Amino acid sequence: MIAVDELYHSYTGNGTYAVAGIGFEVGKGEIFGFLGPNGAGKSTTQKILTGLLPVQRGRVEVAGHDIRRARRELFNRIGVSFESPNLYRKLSGLENLAFYASLYDVPTADPGELLGRVGLADAAHRRVGAYSKGMQQRLVFARSLLNRPDIWFVDEPTAGLDPATTQRVKEIIREERERGVTVFLTTHNMLVADELCDRVAFLNEGRIVAADSPRELKLRYGKNVILVEHRTEGRLVREVLSPLVEADRARLQRLLADERVETLHSQEATLEEVFIKLAGRGLGG
Amino acid sequence: MSARRVWSIAGRDLKSSLRDVIAAWVLVFPPILALIARLLVPAVGGATVKLVATPGLGDALVDRLAEYAAVEVVPDRPALDSRVLGLDAAVGLVAEEGGYRLVLEGNEGEEAAALAAIILADSLGERAISIRSVDRGRTGSPVTGFVAVLFAMMSLVLAGSLMSLSVVEDKETGSIHAIAVAPLSRREYLAGKGILGLGVALLNVSLMLYLIGAGPFDPAKVLVITLAGFVSAALVGFYVGAISDNQVSAIAGMKTGNLLFLLVPLLTLALPDRLESVLYPLPTYWTFLAYRGVLVEGAGWPEVLRLTGINLVLSLALVAVSVRFLGRRLSLRG
């Protein structure tokens, strides 16, 4: 459904690239996670995929359309849930959805029903300006489903939501996948990605550093991690050590020799740890 | 009240509005206006009537007519007719056997036709009486002076607008909250904004008056009037800033506030004398009279001080009335 090849994008035009030659494919009905820290090029890529930024170099196909020549037909088939709550603050939640619904040429979902699906039925007639951040987030999320998209771009869907709402959002994403929707999920929340995605791509400094299913990635880059708990100077200390790393091996041997070790577990790495290993930095910044 | 904090507010505002090019526009705007006015004022002040002629009138007569009025020469009679039928009022002159004929569209006022006849007659014939002209040697044109007055008033309005936008920007970006948690009083905050506005007002008034070529006037008097006039302009600016939460509503407020501010001089001109008292309570009326006094009528210090005094008393009374409302709306902390 999505095919990207040798995609580059520069905001400055002076040889520094926000996106530097990436390529990937997303199949129908797949949830594809696009992961990386802030500034890695996630948003830029998503903007190019949705036609918000021009293709400077490379090839992008979405639902069989070359995005350079994207026309109505394509926009009738995609849905975009933005990270920022870009809504008409002076219109009510229902008015916002009804307005956007009227822009599509294809049969659209009932706005009232969608509001119910994201738990905003009671606030349907209130002006969006009076919504909390989380409510606005949910409204943006609901709006992206108006045209029952085949390809759904979802940007940080759970940012700033409480645990119960996060759960509901994740359920909706799964439901849509059941319907055969292709989901392009952009996030830096590794737990959400791990839980939902069939495949993920790690983006760092404009390049894809790895792309595979979360399980494969964890097995490939994260196996043989050992969690050691030992008592040093009266305090309980936890350390994650990899037998693949020379220094870690030496450290483990020293700890065992000193008989300070209290527990020892082999542990599967988290996606975050895999990323740190691949990119040499965490996702927080 | 700490001068250091006031200055740092003013400096930060200056920086952010420079970066936003707004301040640049506020500074570029008056010179452009002044230059346009400088080009237009002679055309307006020196205008009499517009004439259209065909070559049949003869070069000599056309040259003589051009001493009285703007003359356009068109190739032939059909061209003359179509020019006379044009949107603006122009009177056609053609030569015919035994004399001349006026070509009118039919909807001009009587005045234009009569004036054209007088000009034609005067450029053709002898005078009934000898007329000579003397000159008092005053070069400052009242039209220029008057435009200068309007521009000075506009400079005050612009300064007020800049202050409104700056307050609203603080609200929009939430930096007003960041300021609120710093050891800064509301008075210091407002004084900082005011200093920037006053600087812009003074700079603009000076630029405008210089560029438009306003006749000889006493800069000290203009300074005094501008300082007093700025009080009410700043008040309008703060009001708009206080009631607007974003730029959209600020524009609405600025439109209304600026309208009320600039309407006053226009009303002063349009209103018959007996109704002028309607405007007495408005400080801008007195600002206008004072500017007009200095820039058009060459008023002396006593007159300037009287008008400025009334202006200040009214402005400060308005400030006193507004303090509570503005204080509440522009409160830095809750």
Added chain:
Amino acid sequence: MRRRFWALAVRDLKLVVRNHHLTIVVAVAVLYSLLVRFLIPADPGVTLNLVVWDQTGARALAHWYGEAAPGPVLLVDTETAYAEALEPGNRIGVKVIGGHLPEAVELTFQGHESSRVRRVLEATLNAQVAAMLRGEYPRFPVTSLRPPGGGEQPPFNLSLVPVLVLFEAAMLGMLLAGVLLFAEKDEQTLRAYRVTPGGTVEYLLARCAAMGMLALVSAGLLTVLTIGPATNWAGILPVVFLGSLVFTLVAMVLANLFKNLGQFYLPSFLLMLALMLPVITYFQPGVSLPLLHLLPTHPLIYALREAYFPTGSPQVLSRAALQLLATFAVAFPLAVWTFRRQLVVKDV
């Protein structure tokens, strides 16, 4: 396309109402109407500002000025009174010299008057003296290209109505369309619009239409409250609507050059002032500024005058309408192009 157009136009109108812009439009129209109806006089009085000192025995010119001259003329009798009366910078002195009858006239100018103004004043004075002495006034045969139908000068206060309708109604979109666009940029709703099938064409058309409707409301109010309900609506409303389309388009293109509303405000205000310049020739027909004829406001102000105060040249209206339509037709594709480019390049 049509459904999207209406949805967009209705959304614009809703936003205009909820942001209180309609309230302001109505309030301003009412304010202006009150001023025109009750404060601004029908006859502003012509300010000739002549100071006349007739030294002749018969004082014929003084009598003539005292009775027949339009506007205020100051009659004085002494040298000092003459000098004092000429102190204000806009006065001109007329000293009539002679025995019983006038033999010569000395005009005292301030110094700033243009040579044309001086010559015309001399000519006028000469004509008056000639009329007084010999009873003859300059007369030439006249051809009137149109039957002098209507053509009565409207009262001064009502002559302001076309100007107010131009500025407040037809040019309403100049600022407001920009305001709406920046509100959308700010809320980033434009970005959400760009990932729907909605295009630039219907977006711009809808904005123009919404501003046009608002312009009609404003023009209607101003007209009813000043001139009254019985007027040439068929002439006024189309011209206002078409003018509004053109100015809205101008605003939308202009707005794309700026980052935020604060930046947009002053340049657009400057442009509005520049576009209002043809009003100078509307009030001062003698002013010759051919460059101003190129502005779209030039045909518009005369069309409005013709609609409100017909002089028997209805083609002024149809020609203005055609001109505005042509301007719109040329400007629209240009606007669509720049708009698309700006949106994509700047990723709004």
